Amino acid sequence: MGFEPPQRLVRALGETYGDAVAAEWLGKLPELTRETLEHAGLAAERVMAPGGRSSLVVLVPEAVLKIAPDFTRPDLERDALAHWDGWGAVRLLGETEEGGLLLERLHPEVSLRSLPEAKALLEAAGIIRRLWVEPPAGHGFESVAERTARQASAMEHYRGDVLAGALVTAVLAAREELVADGDENFLLHGCFRQGKVLAGDRVPWLAVGPEPLVGERAFDLARLVRDRVEDLVAASAGASSARRRVNKLADSLDVDRERLRGWTLFRAVESATRALAAGRRADAELLLEFAGWL
Numbered sequence: 001m002g003f004e005p006p007q008r009l010v011r012a013l014g015e016t017y018g019d020a021v022a023a024e025w026l027g028k029l030p031e032l033t034r035e036t037l038e039h040a041g042l043a044a045e046r047v048m049a050p051g052g053r054s055s056l057v058v059l060v061p062e063a064v065l066k067i068a069p070d071f072t073r074p075d076l077e078r079d080a081l082a083h084w085d086g087w088g089a090v091r092l093l094g095e096t097e098e099g100g101l102l103l104e105r106l107h108p109e110v111s112l113r114s115l116p117e118a119k120a121l122l123e124a125a126g127i128i129r130r131l132w133v134e135p136p137a138g139h140g141f142e143s144v145a146e147r148t149a150r151q152a153s154a155m156e157h158y159r160g161d162v163l164a165g166a167l168v169t170a171v172l173a174a175r176e177e178l179v180a181d182g183d184e185n186f187l188l189h190g191c192f193r194q195g196k197v198l199a200g201d202r203v204p205w206l207a208v209g210p211e212p213l214v215g216e217r218a219f220d221l222a223r224l225v226r227d228r229v230e231d232l233v234a235a236s237a238g239a240s241s242a243r244r245r246v247n248k249l250a251d252s253l254d255v256d257r258e259r260l261r262g263w264t265l266f267r268a269v270e271s272a273t274r275a276l277a278a279g280r281r282a283d284a285e286l287l288l289e290f291a292g293w294l
Helices: 007-017 019-040 074-084 117-131 144-158 165-181 217-225 229-234 238-252 257-277 281-293
Strands: 056-060 063-067 092-095 101-104 107-111 186-188 197-199 205-207 213-215
Touching: 007 019, 019 056, 019 063, 074 092, 074 101, 074 186, 117 197, 117 205, 117 217, 117 238, 144 165, 144 213, 144 257, 165 257, 165 281, 186 217, 217 238, 217 257, 229 238, 229 281, 238 257, 238 281, 257 281
Parallel strands: none
Antiparallel strands: 056 063, 063 101, 092 101, 107 197, 186 213, 197 205
């Protein structure tokens, strides 16, 4: 059985970590996958496609094997999943000698995006509420301030950009205020959205693919606000719908509306600048239009 990486993985690793770094690991991936399966005594059923953005996802009997490069810090995902222990998130079943993660088998073809929008947001709110717990003692997770400082540094290049410059300047200033006033210290998923919640057998829905960090809940909720952004932008009442979504999610999860609006704006513009850097101008324009409504 071949273990060639799906194009989504190739593209995402290249955009995030650079083509040279990604290519070096991807070249070793087929052999690494075979060795991991052999040493763990596992038989591969198939490779998931499009699969993950930072890992190869292999279906094995009654479980899933995730193989990710060390530079994506799969150890942090392992630690977060171990701490949640199946509460709101996929259960960690074990770890291979090579650092692969064995996870509870879910239904990857069924995410919250398969539900009508209102129902999907309701279910998502219930899941993310479970994930917001006190982080483990002695954890190695970065903070919201640390992660967004790195992102802000990369965004500085776009202050003078014709398309994004004004919004970049605004969100960098807003970030300084948000970080200065933030006083929560919850374990956060880090990349929570409808597509990161899959159907399960143990319970109806479970979160997958965390990029864990610690900090305030509004940051974690911000990515969910812009889910199905293409539908919002296409709708005649998209702007008012986006603002209502901010308020509805904030109120349902007892999060400050203005802080959620601020982090939603920051995260949308940060994603837009990464899209520009990768040459995905259409995606950037979509995100910037959404950000302009907030």
